[in-house]
Amino acid sequence: MIDFTPKKLPKQARSRASFDAIIEASAQLLSGGTYEALTTNHIAQRAGVSIGTLYEFFSNKETIIAILAERRMQALVTVMQNALIPASSMRPWEGVAHILESAVATMVAERDVYHALLRQIPFVRQLPAVRASRAAMTDFTQMIRVRSADVLNLPAPEMDAWLISQMLSNAILEIAFRNTDAATRAVLTRELARLTYRMAVGRDPEAG
Amino acid sequence: MIDFTPKKLPKQARSRASFDAIIEASAQLLSGGTYEALTTNHIAQRAGVSIGTLYEFFSNKETIIAILAERRMQALVTVMQNALIPASSMRPWEGVAHILESAVATMVAERDVYHALLRQIPFVRQLPAVRASRAAMTDFTQMIRVRSADVLNLPAPEMDAWLISQMLSNAILEIAFRNTDAATRAVLTRELARLTYRMAVGRDPEAG
DNA sequence: GAGTATTCCGAGTAATTGCTTGGATTACAA
DNA sequence: TTGTAATCCAAGCAATTACTCGGAATACTC
Numbered sequence A, B: 001m002i003d004f005t006p007k008k009l010p011k012q013a014r015s016r017a018s019f020d021a022i023i024e025a026s027a028q029l030l031s032g033g034t035y036e037a038l039t040t041n042h043i044a045q046r047a048g049v050s051i052g053t054l055y056e057f058f059s060n061k062e063t064i065i066a067i068l069a070e071r072r073m074q075a076l077v078t079v080m081q082n083a084l085i086p087a088s089s090m091r092p093w094e095g096v097a098h099i100l101e102s103a104v105a106t107m108v109a110e111r112d113v114y115h116a117l118l119r120q121i122p123f124v125r126q127l128p129a130v131r132a133s134r135a136a137m138t139d140f141t142q143m144i145r146v147r148s149a150d151v152l153n154l155p156a157p158e159m160d161a162w163l164i165s166q167m168l169s170n171a172i173l174e175i176a177f178r179n180t181d182a183a184t185r186a187v188l189t190r191e192l193a194r195l196t197y198r199m200a201v202g203r204d205p206e207a208g
Numbered sequence C: 001g002a003g004t005a006t007t008c009c010g011a012g013t014a015a016t017t018g019c020t021t022g023g024a025t026t027a028c029a030a
Numbered sequence D: 001t002t003g004t005a006a007t008c009c010a011a012g013c014a015a016t017t018a019c020t021c022g023g024a025a026t027a028c029t030c
Helices: A013-030 A040-047 A051-057 A061-087 A092-109 A111-120 A122-126 A128-147 A157-177 A182-201 B013-030 B040-047 B051-057 B061-087 B092-109 B111-120 B122-126 B128-147 B157-177 B182-201
Strands: none
Touching (some): A061 A111, A061 A122, A092 A157, A111 B122, B013 B061, B013 B111, B040 B051, B061 B122, B061 B128, B122 B128, B128 B182
């Protein structure tokens, strides 16, 4: 729909630093304020750059936070992909738990930023990287199914995959944004993995 | 946090009509536009009322849509509660399916309004009625558990209840906002009920 | 070192928009 | 009927804010 690519890409080291500073300044401001209160002049100021420079590279405000969102969501996918390696040698539901835990941890480290992006800015949900992260979620749940011997088949596999990935991605947000201690979050995340196993496989992972 | 009660309540029939017109005009404008494009002057115009009258009863723009949101979410809870009666004489997972179906149907009938409220306006999530609707969701999933004979116990019942209700409420939004035909939506909703049964009980409803 | 491209600057503009205000109308009560 | 409260009106204010523009400063190239 909308084009969220930069107006112009920085070509020298100096402007590359400015470009980055602008994006990270936005993150800083989002974490500690609302999206509503975020203004381009503030961003420029925080980035130590003039407003003119800002508009040299970004054609509008949305582009800035779109790029920020892409960065963070890409980071999230990478974290999950890296967690996939150790996960594959665990028991299926604990592997998923491990993947979910790393995702949650990544978001918790920048809770307010992720919260602002995913819960306060409508168009972020439509960005490619966000969709990609959801697709990754589908892959990971597939892992449970293929690695579990006797899977009770569901009548509509694609629909179930879609439903489960939607529920999972939403649930990890709820856990990450929730206001509790790390221990509770950990238990919640493991329980989530267990519930996911129940959904995908049709029985409890600890059941005979 | 913020006080979203009307500035003044209408006392005569005439103003009661204006009050209502303002709220429903907001709904009309939300359905067919974005929240961003919603202005108080537009609302007044659509309601056939002057901007002065609008501010006679509502102290600010947020209050208007907060009241609209409360109305719609209350309607949703009512629909679900009414669906509870026939549901109680069905097999557990089909009872839940029935409840979810009525919830989805209610939202689909005003898709854009619910979408705008719940996905474009950050503060709506914090309104009492929205929280209440989530609480209702918890109750309904409890229904499955208590009516299913041999339930595999989960280690942390409250956490699981919370997780399941979060996932359910998010999932019905995803289904309702999804761009498909009614038949697909119906299948998705039933599948969701089935997955919920799997989560809550620990086995498939159709399994021996 | 001249010439060109890139980067930076920040005062100012244009447009939007939530909301006020002072007064006109209408309903109700005694 | 008369006084009071409720309701309605819309021009316009005040504040915000995304973005432009003309030009200065800095970096690259030959």
